[in-house]
Amino acid sequence: MACPETLSRPFVYKSRQPQKTLFYQAIQKELETWIVSCREDIPHYVEEEFRTFLKCGILSYGFARAYCKECGHDFLIAFSCKGRGICPSCTTCHMARIAAHLVDHVFPKAPVRQWVLSFPKRIRYFLHHDSSLHSCVLNILISSVEDFLIQSVLEDFRKRSNLRIGAVTFLQRFGKALNPHFHFHSCIIDGLFDEDGLFYPVSFSKEGIQCVQEKIRTRVLGLFQRRGLLEGDSASDMLEWEHSGFSLHADVRIEAKDRKGLERLLRYCARPVFSSERLQGLGEGFRYILPKPAPDGQMVLHLKPQELLNKLAQLIPPPRKHRHRYHGVLAPNSPIRHKIIAFANQEPASLTAIKEENSHPLLNIPPSSIPDGLKSRESKKPSRASLYRWALLLARIFEIFPLICPKCSHPMRIISFIQDRHSIRKVLAHINEPFEPPVISPARGPPEMEFDYSQ
Numbered sequence: 001m002a003c004p005e006t007l008s009r010p011f012v013y014k015s016r017q018p019q020k021t022l023f024y025q026a027i028q029k030e031l032e033t034w035i036v037s038c039r040e041d042i043p044h045y046v047e048e049e050f051r052t053f054l055k056c057g058i059l060s061y062g063f064a065r066a067y068c069k070e071c072g073h074d075f076l077i078a079f080s081c082k083g084r085g086i087c088p089s090c091t092t093c094h095m096a097r098i099a100a101h102l103v104d105h106v107f108p109k110a111p112v113r114q115w116v117l118s119f120p121k122r123i124r125y126f127l128h129h130d131s132s133l134h135s136c137v138l139n140i141l142i143s144s145v146e147d148f149l150i151q152s153v154l155e156d157f158r159k160r161s162n163l164r165i166g167a168v169t170f171l172q173r174f175g176k177a178l179n180p181h182f183h184f185h186s187c188i189i190d191g192l193f194d195e196d197g198l199f200y201p202v203s204f205s206k207e208g209i210q211c212v213q214e215k216i217r218t219r220v221l222g223l224f225q226r227r228g229l230l231e232g233d234s235a236s237d238m239l240e241w242e243h244s245g246f247s248l249h250a251d252v253r254i255e256a257k258d259r260k261g262l263e264r265l266l267r268y269c270a271r272p273v274f275s276s277e278r279l280q281g282l283g284e285g286f287r288y289i290l291p292k293p294a295p296d297g298q299m300v301l302h303l304k305p306q307e308l309l310n311k312l313a314q315l316i317p318p319p320r321k322h323r324h325r326y327h328g329v330l331a332p333n334s335p336i337r338h339k340i341i342a343f344a345n346q347e348p349a350s351l352t353a354i355k356e357e358n359s360h361p362l363l364n365i366p367p368s369s370i371p372d373g374l375k376s377r378e379s380k381k382p383s384r385a386s387l388y389r390w391a392l393l394l395a396r397i398f399e400i401f402p403l404i405c406p407k408c409s410h411p412m413r414i415i416s417f418i419q420d421r422h423s424i425r426k427v428l429a430h431i432n433e434p435f436e437p438p439v440i441s442p443a444r445g446p447p448e449m450e451f452d453y454s455q
């Protein structure tokens, strides 16, 4: 561990002090009361998520020390909770990480279209709670779009065998008003790949998309009927409805060269559903500003503290459930995945090689004409998303590079991790930082509302 005496220029990393935010204080004051009031109904992982969130970014629970070899400057970086549902910092970090990984290591330089599929209220409940069911429905979406793209490719190429789609789908469980609303955002490469990894562009009309929607509606209702989740009459009635509740949108298309646009789209698809910046204190409760007006015109949610925690609890995804899935040539078991992802802009060398090509790098170039620099990388395994350093991620979010020394601009290094209570106390005492963690308010009996959250 670091000896406190070596912290010659004490400087605490101050980019984030979660305990000073309204959101943190709301959880800090209300959690125990909420747990007591609904103990029976709270899954273990939900309680765990709230409790680890209260430790996220708090130095008293441990930290890393960054140090500049050139001038001796150092600062401390608190650990994060890696929460999947409510932590504003960790969910934003996940969004940035996954979008950066997909752009840099997965999606080839080809056009990508976003396909958004939502469902009638009547069947959303089943999709929300049954992962094997929503996997089947996702397969229906992907195979229907794949069939449609095969119909839309130039006739000469249609006969090629094994034309495959390439896609990543994000499973969104909630709407903008924090309401349960299961739907899919699929980012699908706008074209097909053959078994050699050659790319075939497609073109189609809006009417074509409508046909895909109809096909999906029929297949999904058939699936529900076969599983006994819908009566035969109900399924037939729903097929007759003019506005079926199924909606398939595919208007957003990102061009092959627009990698920043692709990253923005992927961030949107992977975004956290809850934003602590939209939360405001209002007397003994809160108001949550909706990003868009709800269908009934509502712009604001008024929430009592316990209602806020009820809403947040629903947003926490069950453990070990995927938040995004890969399909077709991007699926982990695809025999040509390595060929396709070799065309993502992984390293400056590949960018240069691709720029030197006059034609599109994926457009029917036989393997023999692939630039040497790219060929040699085909067999190389890409780095995993987890290899992203948090510093790079912060740089992508805030456009700063926090591990550059603010005093002399030289790179800084993480030189130690401090986790035991005694050492934490010693270091924090040395730099005059509080070493006791924020106090979590005990459970209160009725009346439950006690604090004034107005700011």
Ligand SMILES: [Zn+2]
Pocket: 053, 056, 057, 080, 081, 082, 083, 087, 088, 089, 090, 091
């Ligand atoms: Zn966190």
Ligand SMILES: [Zn+2]
Pocket: 068, 069, 070, 071, 072, 073, 405, 406, 407, 408, 409, 410
């Ligand atoms: Zn320095």
